[in-house]
Amino acid sequence: MKCYQCGTCTADCTSANIDSKFNPRKIMLEYLEEGKFSEFCWLCASCFKCYRCPREVKPYEILSEMRSKLIEQGKIPAYVKAFVETVKDYGELDETAFFIKLAKSGMFMDTSVIISTLKKRGIKAINIPRKSECAKEISRIFLIVEGAEKVKSVDSVKKAVISGVPS
Amino acid sequence: MKLAFFPGCSAKSSGFEYANSALKLMKELGLKVVTPDFNCCGTHIVEEYNRDVWLALNARNLAIAEEIEADIVTICPACYQNLKKAKIILENEEEKKKINGILASIDKEYTGKTSVFHVIELLKKFTDKLKIKNKSKKVVAYYGCQILRPPELGIDNPENPKIFENFLKEVGFKVEEFKAKSDCCGGTFLLTNPDGFKRRAESILNEAKKVADCIVTLCPLCQFSLEIVSSDIEVVPFTSLILNERKL
Numbered sequence: 001m002k003c004y005q006c007g008t009c010t011a012d013c014t015s016a017n018i019d020s021k022f023n024p025r026k027i028m029l030e031y032l033e034e035g036k037f038s039e040f041c042w043l044c045a046s047c048f049k050c051y052r053c054p055r056e057v058k059p060y061e062i063l064s065e066m067r068s069k070l071i072e073q074g075k076i077p078a079y080v081k082a083f084v085e086t087v088k089d090y091g092e093l094d095e096t097a098f099f100i101k102l103a104k105s106g107m108f109m110d111t112s113v114i115i116s117t118l119k120k121r122g123i124k125a126i127n128i129p130r131k132s133e134c135a136k137e138i139s140r141i142f143l144i145v146e147g148a149e150k151v152k153s154v155d156s157v158k159k160a161v162i163s164g165v166p167s
Numbered sequence: 168m169k170l171a172f173f174p175g176c177s178a179k180s181s182g183f184e185y186a187n188s189a190l191k192l193m194k195e196l197g198l199k200v201v202t203p204d205f206n207c208c209g210t211h212i213v214e215e216y217n218r219d220v221w222l223a224l225n226a227r228n229l230a231i232a233e234e235i236e237a238d239i240v241t242i243c244p245a246c247y248q249n250l251k252k253a254k255i256i257l258e259n260e261e262e263k264k265k266i267n268g269i270l271a272s273i274d275k276e277y278t279g280k281t282s283v284f285h286v287i288e289l290l291k292k293f294t295d296k297l298k299i300k301n302k303s304k305k306v307v308a309y310y311g312c313q314i315l316r317p318p319e320l321g322i323d324n325p326e327n328p329k330i331f332e333n334f335l336k337e338v339g340f341k342v343e344e345f346k347a348k349s350d351c352c353g354g355t356f357l358l359t360n361p362d363g364f365k366r367r368a369e370s371i372l373n374e375a376k377k378v379a380d381c382i383v384t385l386c387p388l389c390q391f392s393l394e395i396v397s398s399d400i401e402v403v404p405f406t407s408l409i410l411n412e413r414k415l
Contacts, residue, residue: 014351018363043359046211047351048316051325060317068215076216079358083212087224092207093176109358114181117395123183130179133204137273138224144272145220 001032002055009050009059015043024050024059031066041066042077078107090131091138097129170200170289171232171281173250175243175387176207182242182387185404189242189286192406196293200240203231208249222262223269225253226277230270238282240289242406244314244386250283251320285314285322286406287334287385294337299412306408307345307379308332309371311352311389325349331385331405338409340383347374354388368396376400383408 007025015022022043030036041063050059071080082101086093099111118124170193178186193200205228207213214221228250232239241247257263257277267276290297308331315325323330328349332342353367372393375382381401384390393402403411 014353014367015356015360015363018353018356018366019360043356045312045351045353045355047312049312049351051317064211064215068218071216077359080212080216083210084216087207087209087213092179095177095180110361113395117391118180121184123180127180132206134206134227137227137275138206140273141223141227141269142217142220144269145217145223 003057012049014045014047078105088142091135092132094129096127169237170240171237172200172202173239173241175246177387181391184407188406188410208246226266230275230277232281240284242286247285248313248320291334297338299339302339305379306340306381306383307375310349311386343378347371352389352392354392
């Protein structure tokens with residue numbers, strides 16, 4: 001293994017610095033040596049601070065691969081499912097549609113501060129979700145790539161929500 | 168060169184001001200800007216969900232800019248990074264062939280002619296036309312993450328970026344040194360770790376308050392994250408700030 005356990009990734013890590021449960025060095029070690037998956041990989045902030053790895057192990061890419069494999073196994077956090085389905089249905093991440101999908105999957109977010117911030121700026125935060133013009137083309141791309149595989153029902157998503165990620 | 172404006176998904180709501188002010192500035196500068204029917208870049212979330220879908224989403228955006236012979240200019244560092252990353256992957260002929268097979272079903276084809284810019288890379292060429300009148304405001308330039316990292320997809324040296332400060336100085340702002348300028352805003356924690364989200368944003372705001380009256384942003388997600396946590400320091404997208412200061 002290229003990694004020599006210096007811990008630079010963990011020292012630089014945004015997520016480790018606010019929550020010591022998240023330790024990218026340890027998560028990578030267990031994954032690369034024992035094939036062990038960690039539910040904490042979802043706490044990565046995607047900030048790429050770990051690019052400084054002196055051994056060029058690319059911790060970000062390893063955690064990203066772990067998340068991909070968990071998704072393949074059907075272990076998909078509610079927010080990932082809601083994000084993907086919003087893009088699939090709307091062609092873009094319509095923010096209202098996204099929050100509705102999150103709520104439907106059982107992940108209620110307190111959006112009051114978001115709504116009041118936008119209101120201060122004169123922006124209506126709750127709009128009727130609107131599909132972009134390209135929505136049909138985007139749904140088609142998903143359909144072609146994913147084959148005829150049926151979108152998993154909201155119930156199965158609920159069961160697949162991984163503990164450790166607030167929902 | 169014609170420019171295809173890529174505002175990103177946040178432009179309809181949380182990033183409304185940033186998108187509108189950027190478009191307005193470009194039009195004031197007399198640039199030829201169009202707004203095609205772009206889709207979501209997918210971000211790493213769709214990439215991890217299904218790499219081919221993610222690649223096809225980005226190839227479609229690049230292809231529709233190609234159709235109208237435009238380069239893409241975006242305000243969103245995540246969109247910027249995703250488009251650039253996809254372009255690099257699509258230099259591989261096999262990947263390109265596979266993705267064009269998917270795009271054929273929606274009558275699109277990717278060839279690779281279009282370049283991708285972040286709006287700051289474009290506007291920095293016009294600082295002489297963007298000068299502000301009131302020069303008393305002390306600001307800090309906040310980069311956040313994805314405009315700088317990973318280095319192969321960033322717009323400046325991630326260890327000591329200068330592009331944003333230099334731009335603001337040339338326009339006429341008093342720009343202070345900012346220790347937290349390339350720290351992460353913690354935006355994604357809004358979904359995964361709400362308590363951590365607040366603490367992360369506060370640490371950046373506190374650092375800025377020591378030296379400045381205003382944090383200037385270039386990322387819609389950073390803007391939103393800092394804005395919803397901030398109570399006593401102004402947080403503003405750089406294009407809105409310039410528009411406002413020019414009016415005064």
